[in-house]
Amino acid sequence: MSSTAWLTVFVLAVFLGFEVISKVSSILHTPLMSGANAIHGVILVGAIIATGSTDDNVQLTIGLLAIVMATVNMVGGFAVTDRMLGMFAKPRQPRGGDGP
Amino acid sequence: MTGAWADTAYLIAGVCFILALKGLSAPRTARLGTLIGACGAALAVIVALTTPHLKHLGLIIGAIVVGTAIGLPTARQVRMTAMPQLVALFNGVGGGAAALVASVEFLRPGNAISDAATADLAAIGFTILVGGVSFSGSLITFAKLQELMTTRPVVLPAGRWITIGFAAAGVLSAVFLVPWPSTALMTLLALVSLVFGVLFVLPVGGADVPIVISLLNAFTGLTVAASGYVLGNTLLVIAGTLVGASGTLLTRMMAAAMGRPLTGTLFGAFTATASAAVG
Numbered sequence: 001m002s003s004t005a006w007l008t009v010f011v012l013a014v015f016l017g018f019e020v021i022s023k024v025s026s027i028l029h030t031p032l033m034s035g036a037n038a039i040h041g042v043i044l045v046g047a048i049i050a051t052g053s054t055d056d057n058v059q060l061t062i063g064l065l066a067i068v069m070a071t072v073n074m075v076g077g078f079a080v081t082d083r084m085l086g087m088f089a090k091p092r093q094p095r096g097g098d099g100p
Numbered sequence: 101m102t103g104a105w106a107d108t109a110y111l112i113a114g115v116c117f118i119l120a121l122k123g124l125s126a127p128r129t130a131r132l133g134t135l136i137g138a139c140g141a142a143l144a145v146i147v148a149l150t151t152p153h154l155k156h157l158g159l160i161i162g163a164i165v166v167g168t169a170i171g172l173p174t175a176r177q178v179r180m181t182a183m184p185q186l187v188a189l190f191n192g193v194g195g196g197a198a199a200l201v202a203s204v205e206f207l208r209p210g211n212a213i214s215d216a217a218t219a220d221l222a223a224i225g226f227t228i229l230v231g232g233v234s235f236s237g238s239l240i241t242f243a244k245l246q247e248l249m250t251t252r253p254v255v256l257p258a259g260r261w262i263t264i265g266f267a268a269a270g271v272l273s274a275v276f277l278v279p280w281p282s283t284a285l286m287t288l289l290a291l292v293s294l295v296f297g298v299l300f301v302l303p304v305g306g307a308d309v310p311i312v313i314s315l316l317n318a319f320t321g322l323t324v325a326a327s328g329y330v331l332g333n334t335l336l337v338i339a340g341t342l343v344g345a346s347g348t349l350l351t352r353m354m355a356a357a358m359g360r361p362l363t364g365t366l367f368g369a370f371t372a373t374a375s376a377a378v379g
Binding site for chain 1: 113117118120121122124125126127130131133134135137138141144145147148149151153154155156157159160163164166167168170171172174175176178180183184186187190191193194196197198200201203204205207208219310313314317320321323324325327328329331332333334335336337338339340341342343344345346347349350353354357
């Protein structure tokens, strides 16, 4: 891909990122932060690709460490977001549809 | 999985992340949004694991198992009140992982050091700098919220000038990495950025810490995008940029909800010392 193509993807994603959360209600600020945090755990994909294409032991060690850290970020991030939202649902008992 | 299929699967994962953020913006769809995001992430990891000619598959899967064994129980068992600092910790390891990925790419013989394009080296320098700041900064926010250290602003004597000095040193090492790439300079850059991350967060008071976590979260998103550029992976660029942009906006909204201007939060302690010194 050319540099311009990367720049296009980047700029469009910036606008999308602003747009997609622009109407968030303030009680959801923390879960949204946590969810976004889990999403950037996708660096795990980068860590796998970088580790899987090296033969050098130093790079392999750094790469494996990166995989462990990225997995903690991704798996832990989604799990903690879900728990956060789970305890949200109970005290607030929102509008119908969500039976007892 | 080969070329076109892998790219299509990455595209689906990217769409899942967009839907996840969208879902998380409304109470009724928030849990579904998290689920969609997790499915997208799982799909992306499976695609990455089936990359053709991937070496060390056993070790990689082992590392993923170790990471899951650390992350999942921690997230399940943490007390409700301790969740914000756990998010900070997860964010920190994510930023650290991005910096490590960039350093692997930098150390790759014949790829980074001699032949790399200027833009690649610039992206690597950016990732190590900002990823390092995010890592150490998040650890300090964790320590503050966990009350492992004082939650009050810590202001070192002449702290402002030391912080500015480390910031300048970090940016200069990242910039010099482009014309003079060397392992020594990369190590220096990593160390300076770690110290700067600590200095950056120390003066922030307890109540403002969540805002700083959100800001560091946006930082990590941008480092993920930059390392995606280095690796030539569209999904990382899209996901990282989404988090970087939405995280920046979210930081501003959080600051506004608390009635704190963002600059006041970040530089409040500096201004406080200045006025205390005057008064």
